[in-house]
Amino acid sequence: MKKVYVSTKNIKQFAGKWVVIDPIKDKVIAVGDTLEEIDSLITRSKDDRRASGTVPAAFKVPRKDEGPYILCFYEEIAPIKLSI
Amino acid sequence: MKKLLLLSFPYKTDAQGNSFPVIPLSLKFDNKKKEFFALVDSGATISIFRSEVAESLGINVNNGKETYLGGVGGRIKGYIHKLKVEIAGKQFVCPIVFSYEYLVSFNLLGRAIFFEKFRIIFEEKKSKVILD
Numbered sequence: 125m126k127k128v129y130v131s132t133k134n135i136k137q138f139a140g141k142w143v144v145i146d147p148i149k150d151k152v153i154a155v156g157d158t159l160e161e162i163d164s165l166i167t168r169s170k171d172d173r174r175a176s177g178t179v180p181a182a183f184k185v186p187r188k189d190e191g192p193y194i195l196c197f198y199e200e201i202a203p204i205k206l207s208i
Numbered sequence: 209m210k211k212l213l214l215l216s217f218p219y220k221t222d223a224q225g226n227s228f229p230v231i232p233l234s235l236k237f238d239n240k241k242k243e244f245f246a247l248v249d250s251g252a253t254i255s256i257f258r259s260e261v262a263e264s265l266g267i268n269v270n271n272g273k274e275t276y277l278g279g280v281g282g283r284i285k286g287y288i289h290k291l292k293v294e295i296a297g298k299q300f301v302c303p304i305v306f307s308y309e310y311l312v313s314f315n316l317l318g319r320a321i322f323f324e325k326f327r328i329i330f331e332e333k334k335s336k337v338i339l340d
Contacts, residue, residue, distance in 0.1 A: 132220060139223035140313075145245065147214060147232050159260045166243045168234075176234035176294040177214040181243035183230065184258070186222040186313040 125161040127154050140187040144180045153180060215296050219335040220245065228314065229330055229337035235304075236292040237265040244315060248328060248337055252318030255304045256286060261315060262306040265291075269306045277305060284309035296339040298325055 130137070130152045132145060144154040144165045156162040159182060166182045168174075219227035229248045234241055242264060246257070256277065262269045272287030286307030293302040295317075302321045327340040 132218075135221060136223040136225065145220075145232075147217075150218065159264050163242075163264055168241045168243065170236070170239050170241055172241065175214070175297050176243065177217070177232040177296060179243055181232040181245050183220065183245040184313040184315075188223040190222070190313060 125154055125156040125165075128152055135185055138185045140185065142182055142184050145183050146180050147177055159184075215340065216336055216338045219337070222313075227335050230314070231295065231317070231337060231339070233317070234294040235261070235265060236294070237267055240265050246315040246317045248330075249316045249318055250323070250328075252316045254288070254320040255302060255316055255318045255322060256310055257304055257306055257315040258310060258313075259306050259308045262289070267291075267306070269308065272306065275305060277307070286310065293322075295322070296326070300325055 132150050132152060135143065135152060138152065138155050142156050142159050142162050143152045144162050145151070146153050154162050154165055162182055165180055168179065217229070217231045220230040221227045230245045231248055232243060232245050234243055244257075244261060246255070254277075259269050267289060269287050272289040275286055275288055276283050277286055284307050286305035286309070288303050288305050290301050291304050293300060300321060329338040329340065331338060
């Protein structure tokens with residue numbers, strides 16, 4: 125894992141990598157080849173009451189050869205019981 | 209003290225400069241709580257995340273309910289799990305499919321349960337998504 129401090133506007137330099145984004149500052153603060161490498165920065169204690177979206181979170185930057193996307197999934201067999 | 213909440217999220221860009229409505233969320237399992245970003249996808253019936261996300265939470269992917277998901281690119285096998293999710297200050301249980309065959313970089317937040325919890329506004333001109 126490498127610590128960085130880069131605007132998310134320049135995120136494309138991390139194509140194919142897992143990054144940690146600070147959503148308040150809108151900055152990439154760390155980069156790794158695997159999710160495991162950055163795991164410590166996105167893990168919180170169960171008692172941490174800060175709201176999601178205000179703490180660093182993991183994002184896998186799409187590879188350069190990925191996309192455009194047509195994401196259209198449907199449930200094909202074995203109906204899902206969605207009532208929880 | 210009032211809790212800080214973000215309800216408006218700027219789009220994130222990919223390597224080609226295309227922008228996408230991606231939002232932060234917490235996933236909770238056992239005593240673990242981890243933070244991820246996922247793409248808000250109204251075209252997806254159900255949420256689907258990469259298998260390493262499950263593994264980081266200590267979830268055995270194959271222990272979920274087996275299902276097949278179809279799209280324009282064919283079909284993939286996945287396993288449905290019900291996880292505690294926190295998004296924009298709201299906590300709820302959401303079905304999430306984890307799949308070893310899902311190789312797209314984005315985790316997807318699909319319609320099941322998640323879309324019932326919010327009014328979702330895509331501000332395409334301003335490149336942001338708002339959860340109300």
